[in-house]
Amino acid sequence: MEKKDHLIKMEGNTRSSSFSETTADYSYPFPGMFDFSQGDQKDSLGFMELLGTQDFCPANSLFDLPQITTPQVLPTTSIDMAKEYSFNPSTPNSSSISSASSEAVNEEPHTDNKAAADQQEEDNGHDQPKPKKGLKANQKRKKTTEKKLREPRFAFMTKSEVDHLEDGYRWRKYGQKAVKNSPFPRSYFRCTSASCNVKKRVERCVSDPGIVVTTYEGQHTHLSPLLSPLMLPPPPPPPPTTAPNSIIMPRTLFSQYQQQQGLRPFADNQGCNLGFSTPNGTNWSFLNERWFCSPAGGSALMTDHGLLQDIVPSNMLKQG
DNA sequence: CGAGTTTGACCAGCGC
DNA sequence: GCGCTGGTCAAACTCG
Numbered sequence: 001m002e003k004k005d006h007l008i009k010m011e012g013n014t015r016s017s018s019f020s021e022t023t024a025d026y027s028y029p030f031p032g033m034f035d036f037s038q039g040d041q042k043d044s045l046g047f048m049e050l051l052g053t054q055d056f057c058p059a060n061s062l063f064d065l066p067q068i069t070t071p072q073v074l075p076t077t078s079i080d081m082a083k084e085y086s087f088n089p090s091t092p093n094s095s096s097i098s099s100a101s102s103e104a105v106n107e108e109p110h111t112d113n114k115a116a117a118d119q120q121e122e123d124n125g126h127d128q129p130k131p132k133k134g135l136k137a138n139q140k141r142k143k144t145t146e147k148k149l150r151e152p153r154f155a156f157m158t159k160s161e162v163d164h165l166e167d168g169y170r171w172r173k174y175g176q177k178a179v180k181n182s183p184f185p186r187s188y189f190r191c192t193s194a195s196c197n198v199k200k201r202v203e204r205c206v207s208d209p210g211i212v213v214t215t216y217e218g219q220h221t222h223l224s225p226l227l228s229p230l231m232l233p234p235p236p237p238p239p240p241t242t243a244p245n246s247i248i249m250p251r252t253l254f255s256q257y258q259q260q261q262g263l264r265p266f267a268d269n270q271g272c273n274l275g276f277s278t279p280n281g282t283n284w285s286f287l288n289e290r291w292f293c294s295p296a297g298g299s300a301l302m303t304d305h306g307l308l309q310d311i312v313p314s315n316m317l318k319q320g
Numbered sequence: 321c322g323a324g325t326t327t328g329a330c331c332a333g334c335g336c
Numbered sequence: 337g338c339g340c341t342g343g344t345c346a347a348a349c350t351c352g
Contacts, residue, residue, distance in 0.1 A: 173325055175344060188343070192323085201343095 155215040157205065169193075169220060171200065182206040196221045 171189035179186045186203035198218040205211035 172323080174346095176326075177342065177344095180341065186342085199343095 155213055158212045158214060159208075159210050160212050161210070167214075169198070179203055179206075184209065191220060193220070193222050 170192040172192045173187055174190050175188035176185050177188070182203070184204035184206070186201055189200045189202065191198040196218075198216065198220050200217065201213075201215040203213050205213055
């Protein structure tokens with residue numbers, strides 16, 4: 001299997017997020033992107049978690065991280081990151097869900113209200129001519145537009161010959177658009193699960209057609225059909241010496257773990273990767289409000305998830 | 321026949 | 337205001 005270079009970028013949930021929609025912006029490394037090809041991180045079980053499994057932990061912790069809204073303003077070093085996001089008292093009790101998840105929850109009332117409003121609009125307009133297809137579509141579009149303002153997004157660059165990378169979820173393609181300044185179209189996918197409105201966009205990098213840029217939006221409200229129970233975050237933080245090769249730890253549990261283990265922050269040689277390392281060499285990386293453990297020398301815990309393993313860079317699985 | 325894909329049309333947002 | 341672009345819809349189509 002060819003070696004694949006991967007870049008992962010977290011994308012904020014605000015409209016002001018400067019992760020440009022244009023393909024032209026894919027032609028250079030994303031600012032603020034985490035390059036997991038660096039450092040000692042060898043695998044990423046958390047990838048599946050990143051793709052939308054739920055944060056099962058309660059959220060009140062000294063290390064309860066606020067929602068990252070604009071990756072471009074992310075601190076360039078993990079030390080700065082830790083300074084900035086540690087001990088944030090603003091959201092000590094910010095519900096029982098992570099901010100990313102809470103967005104989905106928070107939006108529900110809006111969605112309901114909006115839906116009710118839309119329903120009322122429809123009722124008020126019942127004597128009007130039947131709206132064109134476009135108008136009806138537009139009502140939905142307004143809702144989705146509002147949703148778009150809240151849903152966290154994160155993009156992955158994956159070197160792959162396959163456009164639509166298997167990530168353990170089932171997707172339905174609902175659109176395709178030609179992209180300006182790019183010979184490659186952009187495809188739009190939606191999770192086929194009825195209650196799940198996660199979307200993703202897939203397109204090829206204009207400067208390197210071998211790179212597929214996949215942008216996920218929202219969080220899955222269900223587990224991946226291919227997700228093993230092994231991939232659920234462990235209830236108690238395991239000691240690093242006996243930790244699985246790769247585990248996912250919700251941020252709040254990580255907070256406790258961090259304090260217990262005295263983790264030291266580290267950054268990769270590009271200064272854009274963040275995480276903590278334990279005295280015995282276990283590395284923790286922060287991504288999408290969760291911490292991913294990648295003990296040095298460990299082999300991949302990840303079972304076969306099809307092309308997910310294509311998404312998860314091989315050089316994360318096997319350094320060098 | 322159901323699920324998924326294709327594709328033209330539509331609309332909102334944004335920049336000029 | 338206008339044009340461009342991104343995002344979405346939905347009918348038609350394909351496939352198993």
